[in-house]
Amino acid sequence: MPRRRSFYDLRHTGHTLATQSGATLKDAMVRAGQSSERAALIYQHSTLERQKEIAAALDARVRADRNSSDGHDGGSSGTQRAREG
Numbered sequence: 001m002p003r004r005r006s007f008y009d010l011r012h013t014g015h016t017l018a019t020q021s022g023a024t025l026k027d028a029m030v031r032a033g034q035s036s037e038r039a040a041l042i043y044q045h046s047t048l049e050r051q052k053e054i055a056a057a058l059d060a061r062v063r064a065d066r067n068s069s070d071g072h073d074g075g076s077s078g079t080q081r082a083r084e085g
Contacts, residue, residue: 015028015032
């Protein structure tokens, strides 16, 4: 017999889906009515699919940066360029 879902199961699912849909940590805190980041992190789950999306986005960003530069970065580091961009 399947386990009955509780209010907290539904709450967790809702907040997890919100974070997977792009809600920031602050968004999750507000939605859940929480004042601590630690409590809101409960709803942050990393999936293999999400890791693939992040890797693809990083790859696209690096490729775009390489294509837009002439190969001379003026001595600035990747971190510095990220802060500037």
